[in-house]
Amino acid sequence: MDKKIKVAVMGATGAVGQVFMWMLADHPWFELAYATASASRVGLKYASTVHWVMPFEMPSVIRDVEVKEFNFAAMKEAGVQIVFSALPAEVAREAEPQLRDNGFYVFSNAASMRYDSNVPILIPETNVDQLDLIKDQGYPKTGFVVTNANCVTTGLAMALAPLRKFGIKGITVHSYQSVSGAGYPGLSSFDITDNCIPFIKGEEEKIEKEIKKILSIDPEVYAYTVRVPVMFGHLEAVWLDLEQDVEVEDIIDSWANFKEVADLPSTPVLPVEYGADNTFPQPKYAFWGNPKGMVVYTGRLKKKHKKIGFLLLVNNIVKGAAGGSIQNAEAFVKRFGLI
Numbered sequence: 001m002d003k004k005i006k007v008a009v010m011g012a013t014g015a016v017g018q019v020f021m022w023m024l025a026d027h028p029w030f031e032l033a034y035a036t037a038s039a040s041r042v043g044l045k046y047a048s049t050v051h052w053v054m055p056f057e058m059p060s061v062i063r064d065v066e067v068k069e070f071n072f073a074a075m076k077e078a079g080v081q082i083v084f085s086a087l088p089a090e091v092a093r094e095a096e097p098q099l100r101d102n103g104f105y106v107f108s109n110a111a112s113m114r115y116d117s118n119v120p121i122l123i124p125e126t127n128v129d130q131l132d133l134i135k136d137q138g139y140p141k142t143g144f145v146v147t148n149a150n151c152v153t154t155g156l157a158m159a160l161a162p163l164r165k166f167g168i169k170g171i172t173v174h175s176y177q178s179v180s181g182a183g184y185p186g187l188s189s190f191d192i193t194d195n196c197i198p199f200i201k202g203e204e205e206k207i208e209k210e211i212k213k214i215l216s217i218d219p220e221v222y223a224y225t226v227r228v229p230v231m232f233g234h235l236e237a238v239w240l241d242l243e244q245d246v247e248v249e250d251i252i253d254s255w256a257n258f259k260e261v262a263d264l265p266s267t268p269v270l271p272v273e274y275g276a277d278n279t280f281p282q283p284k285y286a287f288w289g290n291p292k293g294m295v296v297y298t299g300r301l302k303k304k305h306k307k308i309g310f311l312l313l314v315n316n317i318v319k320g321a322a323g324g325s326i327q328n329a330e331a332f333v334k335r336f337g338l339i
C-alpha cells in the first residue's frame with residue numbers, strides 16, 4: 001500500500017475508544033485523522049481530557065490529538081474514509097445510518113444495527129463471506145455499516161467456529177465478565193467491589209441471537225451472564241451437545257488447525273490457543289498474545305457422557321470490541337481493495 005487510509009474514531013475517550021486509539025497509533029494500513037467524544041471535550045487535547053484506563057502507557061503520538069465535533073463536512077475535509085464507532089448504542093442508532101448515508105465505511109461496536117438483515121456481524125476468522133452483505137446496503141455507491149459481535153459472543157464464536165463440523169446442537173454458557181465491559185465509568189465501585197452481579201441487561205439474549213447469525217447454526221442456547229470484580233477479560237464456561245461423539249483430542253486438534261484463517265495485520269497466527277494446565281486460562285492473561293489481546297484462550301477441556309466442556313478467555317475490549325473492528329476493516333480493505 002502506497003499511502004495509509006484515513007480513519008476516524010467516534011467515542012475515542014471510552015473504554016473501547018481507548019483501544020482504538022492505542023491500536024491505530026501504529027497501524028500499517030490506517031492513519032488516525034479524526035477523533036470525537038461528547039461535546040464537553042471538543043477542542044481539548046486527548047491526553048488532557050481522557051481518563052486512560054489501559055494497563056500500559058498512552059502512545060505519545062495520540063497525546064496531542066485534538067478532540068473534534070461530530071461533523072461530516074470536517075471529516076470529509078480531513079480525508080476520512082473509514083469510521084470506527086465506539087459510541088453508546090442509543091447514540092449510534094442515530095449517528096451510524098447518517099454516516100453510512102454520507103458515504104463513510106462504518107465499523108461499529110454498538111448493538112443498534114447488528115440485527116438488520118443487510119448488516120453483517122463480522123468475525124473474519126469465522127464468516128468473512130458475510131462482508132458481501134455491504135452490497136445490499138448500496139456499496140460501492142454508498143457507505144455501509146459492519147458490526148462486530150457482543151464481546152462474550154465473539155469469544156464463543158471463535159472457539160466454536162472450528163467445531164461446527166461436529167454439529168453443534170446445544171450450547172450452555174456461563175460468563176464471568178469484567179467491569180471494563182460496562183464502559184467507563186461503568187459500574188459503581190460500591191456495587192462491584194468484593195461482589196458479583198448475576199445480571200447484565202440484554203446480554204443473554206444477545207449471545208443467543210448473535211451466535212446463530214454469525215455461525216449460521218441453530219442450536220439450543222442456555223446462557224447466564226455475571227459481572228465479576230475483574231478489570232479486563234471475560235471468562236466463559238461452556239458445555240456443548242454435539243451431533244458426533246468426539247473425543248477431547250479432536251477438539252484440541254480442531255483449535256490447533258484453526259490457523260492462518262484470515263491473513264490480516266491484526267489476526268494472530270493461531271487465534272484460538274488451548275492450554276492444558278488446570279489453572280488456565282485466567283483474566284490476567286487478557287493482554288497476552290500477538291497482537292496483544294487478540295487471541296482467545298481455551299482450557300479445562302473435558303468430556304462427560306457425550307458432552308464437551310471447556311473454559312475460554314476473550315479480551316472484551318480488544319478482540320471483543322475495538323481490535324475486532326479493526327480486523328473487520330482490514331478484511332474489507334483486503335476483499336474489496338480500497339486503494
Ligand SMILES: NC(=O)c1ccc[n+]([C@@H]2O[C@H](COP(=O)([O-])OP(=O)(O)OC[C@H]3O[C@@H](n4cnc5c(N)ncnc54)[C@H](OP(=O)(O)O)[C@@H]3O)[C@@H](O)[C@H]2O)c1
Binds near residue numbers: 012070091317321
Ligand atoms: N466495553 C466493552 O467491553 C464493549 C465490548 C463490545 C462492544 N461494546 C460497545 O461499544 C460501545 C462503546 O462502549 P464503551 O464501553 O467504550 O463505552 P464508554 O466507555 O461509555 O464510551 C462511550 C464513548 O462515547 C462517547 N459519547 C457518549 N455520548 C456521546 C454523545 N452523545 N455524542 C458523542 N459521543 C458520545 C463518550 O464520550 P465522553 O467520554 O466524552 O463521554 C465515550 O467516548 C458501546 O456501544 C458498547 O455497547 C463495548
